[in-house]
Amino acid sequence: MTPTGLPDSLIATLPGSYYTDPGIFAQEQERIFEAMWFCAARSSELGRPGAFRTVGVGRESILVTRSRDHAVRAFHNVCRHRGARLLTEEGGEVRRAFQCPYHAWTYDLDGRLVAAPNLTKMPDVGRTEYGLVPVHVREWLGYVWVCLAEDPPSFEEQVVGAVVTRLGDVASLERYGIEDLRVGRRIVYDVRANWKLIVENFMECYHCATIHPELTEVLPEFADGYAAQYYVGHGAEFGADVEGFTVDGSPGLERIPGVSAAQDRRYYAITIRPQVFVNLVPDHVIFHRMYPVAADRTVVECDWLYLEEVVAGGRDLSRSVELFDRVNRQDFEACERCQPAMGSRIYAKGGVLVPSEHHIAGFHDWVHERLGTAQPR
Ligand code: FES
Ligand code: FE
Numbered sequence: 001m002t003p004t005g006l007p008d009s010l011i012a013t014l015p016g017s018y019y020t021d022p023g024i025f026a027q028e029q030e031r032i033f034e035a036m037w038f039c040a041a042r043s044s045e046l047g048r049p050g051a052f053r054t055v056g057v058g059r060e061s062i063l064v065t066r067s068r069d070h071a072v073r074a075f076h077n078v079c080r081h082r083g084a085r086l087l088t089e090e091g092g093e094v095r096r097a098f099q100c101p102y103h104a105w106t107y108d109l110d111g112r113l114v115a116a117p118n119l120t121k122m123p124d125v126g127r128t129e130y131g132l133v134p135v136h137v138r139e140w141l142g143y144v145w146v147c148l149a150e151d152p153p154s155f156e157e158q159v160v161g162a163v164v165t166r167l168g169d170v171a172s173l174e175r176y177g178i179e180d181l182r183v184g185r186r187i188v189y190d191v192r193a194n195w196k197l198i199v200e201n202f203m204e205c206y207h208c209a210t211i212h213p214e215l216t217e218v219l220p221e222f223a224d225g226y227a228a229q230y231y232v233g234h235g236a237e238f239g240a241d242v243e244g245f246t247v248d249g250s251p252g253l254e255r256i257p258g259v260s261a262a263q264d265r266r267y268y269a270i271t272i273r274p275q276v277f278v279n280l281v282p283d284h285v286i287f288h289r290m291y292p293v294a295a296d297r298t299v300v301e302c303d304w305l306y307l308e309e310v311v312a313g314g315r316d317l318s319r320s321v322e323l324f325d326r327v328n329r330q331d332f333e334a335c336e337r338c339q340p341a342m343g344s345r346i347y348a349k350g351g352v353l354v355p356s357e358h359h360i361a362g363f364h365d366w367v368h369e370r371l372g373t374a375q376p377r
Helices: 022-033 155-167 195-203 213-218 220-224 229-234 308-312 318-343 359-371
Strands: 038-042 051-057 060-066 072-076 091-093 097-099 106-108 113-115 136-140 143-147 182-191 266-272 276-281 284-294 297-306
Touching: 022 284, 022 359, 038 051, 038 060, 051 284, 060 143, 072 136, 072 143, 136 155, 143 155, 155 266, 182 308, 182 318, 195 266, 195 284, 195 297, 195 318, 195 359, 213 220, 213 318, 284 318, 297 308, 297 318
Parallel strands: none
Antiparallel strands: 038 143, 051 060, 051 091, 060 072, 097 106, 106 113, 136 143, 182 297, 266 276, 276 284, 284 297
């Protein structure tokens, strides 16, 4: 027996409070989302200088934009004068500067304070010193990643390393040319569940046979409930009579040219902690980002990425998108079914992980490690 009273073969989950307690959520925001690299936006949303997007990262609002030299920049979305939220829109485009609506302090695309009423009479207000406060930014796979930490962790270790762990090398991912693919469809899901329920669900396929009838038709090995997605680095193979990764197994779109023969007719799933899931299939890539907003609410933005000519050619993507849209809805409904019971006294000590879910324990260990808490084993 373990200290939690479970037989040695079983492992306890996190206690229910980890999914409901605003105090624990605040710690996660500070020690996970504000401390690690966080995938904020698709680079193509910032196609031109002045295009911007605002994103909640932990407890902060971050403004991501493209400057005149075409580099991506990210700043705290807070006016340096009296702290007004500079931009309240989720996205848009300015011509050359961001102007605070309160007293009209104006910042250029590099964040410098360039104008303010009567600025010349205020020599002590330095234009750089009182510029927008930058955060670290990187572009990879056609996405903009930000890090709010003063001294960020290694991007190579945290982000690229997660891909290497799943696929064996980064070249296997690069064959999909994700940065050159185009968003064919974006769906935003407002999920009434804690972000960790979504991660845990994505990491196991014990539920696949129960809730994913369309997916298990296309990927028969998922039907036995044992093929944890975490371990499908080898890539789950399409069923013999399946023609494409579509809701009815009908043919998909043009195959991405770099995809190797070994990757063809296979599905790969990658988790990049803390908030990205990537699915790779021969003709498209499905890229999920989670934006945790409360202990019991997570917005998930999901992009379906195809070859440029497929999207530009106006091809019918509906059967292709519908497969994983259904999978997402089935998964999020399951997470929403769990969320209300996390607060039950029955779940105060949590539940159990069966052997096919045992890698979720690794995720829980990681959460404990980040938060500086420890679970008895
Ligand atoms: Fe922004 Fe005053 S708070 S200009
Ligand atoms: Fe699922």
